[in-house]
Amino acid sequence: xxxxxxxxxxxxxxxxxxxxxxxxxxxxxxxxxxxxxxxxxxxxxxxxxxxxxxxxxxxxxxxxxxxxxxxxxxxxxxxxxxxxxxxxxxxxxxxxxxxxxxxxxxxxxxxxxxxxxxxxxxxxxxxxxxxxxxxxxxxxxxxxxxxxxxxxxxxxxxxxxxxxxxxxxxxxxxxxxxxxxxxxxxxxxxxxxxxxxxxxxxxxxxxxxxxxxxxxxxxxxxxxxxxxxxxxxxxxxxxxxxxxxxxxxxxxxxxxxxxxxxxxxxxxxxxxxxxxxxxxxxxxxxxxxxxxxxxxxxxxxxxxx
Numbered sequence: 162x163x164x165x166x167x168x169x170x171x172x173x174x175x176x177x178x179x180x181x182x183x184x185x186x187x188x189x190x191x192x193x194x195x196x197x198x199x200x201x202x203x204x205x206x207x208x209x210x211x212x213x214x215x216x217x218x219x220x221x222x223x224x225x226x227x228x229x230x231x232x233x234x235x236x237x238x239x240x241x242x243x244x245x246x247x248x249x250x251x252x253x254x255x256x257x258x259x260x261x262x263x264x265x266x267x268x269x270x271x272x273x274x275x276x277x278x279x280x281x282x283x284x285x286x287x288x289x290x291x292x293x294x295x296x297x298x299x300x301x302x303x304x305x306x307x308x309x310x311x312x313x314x315x316x317x318x319x320x321x322x323x324x325x326x327x328x329x330x331x332x333x334x335x336x337x338x339x340x341x342x343x344x345x346x347x348x349x350x351x352x353x354x355x356x357x358x359x360x361x362x363x364x365x366x367x368x369x370x371x372x373x374x375x376x377x378x379x380x381x382x383x384x385x386x387x388x389x390x391x392x393x394x395x396x397x398x399x400x401x402x403x404x405x406x407x408x409x410x411x412x413x414x415x416x417x418x419x420x421x422x423x424x425x426x427x428x429x430x431x432x433x434x435x436x437x438x439x440x441x442x443x444x445x446x447x448x449x450x451x452x453x454x455x456x457x458x459x460x461x462x463x464x465x466x
Contacts, residue, residue: 169188190225246286283454287449297322311344315340324404328396330401340367344365362385392425405418417437
């Protein structure tokens, strides 16, 4: 085991430093024991910390393990986007290459990612998420609204439903932007509901935005993962896009919806996630989530066995 490990800090789903969602990437994560991975993630207290490792499958570029301060995740959006953006520096590319396609091994399986390049410099990254699984719907709308410090009539007349593209989220549709902005997540109510209803991660959204060019405004809450509120959640916005597609909340063009989701405004980290959902009639055939990244800095942790 090495006595130290370098890491790099990125802001993901933004083109501006100190916006987006923070991520720590340890590019030599294969030298860090799992017990230390968990301790490091808890020490750094970012929503996710990533440890890059050798690929599991022969055709893959690398594998990665993803930790919140309290748990390991099978997949996640901003860690995948940020890791792909960073790892381009470790993969040989030509100056005239305009796109680099990657295969990344995760607990959920092998994830496809693509990085747009300009003279060898990464500009924009997309990931293909697992196809959605639509789970149960919830009838206790008053309790769930109260968990958000809202009233039942603040919610859209649509199902509150779990949707997963690798990670399961409870999707809660809210009528207007003001109501989403005023959400004050009640962890006591969440504690009383999480086991009874199987709720871990909550995503509330509305079909309005603060920013011109955006279409959806959302907020994600995950106390179970040590994250009261997340600045940008790729693994939630894939399911969100599938929910929007499934319930016809946005016009389709040739069975495709393409939109920008904004998140993180209420905690001072504006984030912009680009979502493309492709279908064949009512069947969803591809879930794509993308965004920009900024390399912010680097550090080194001293590790002792």
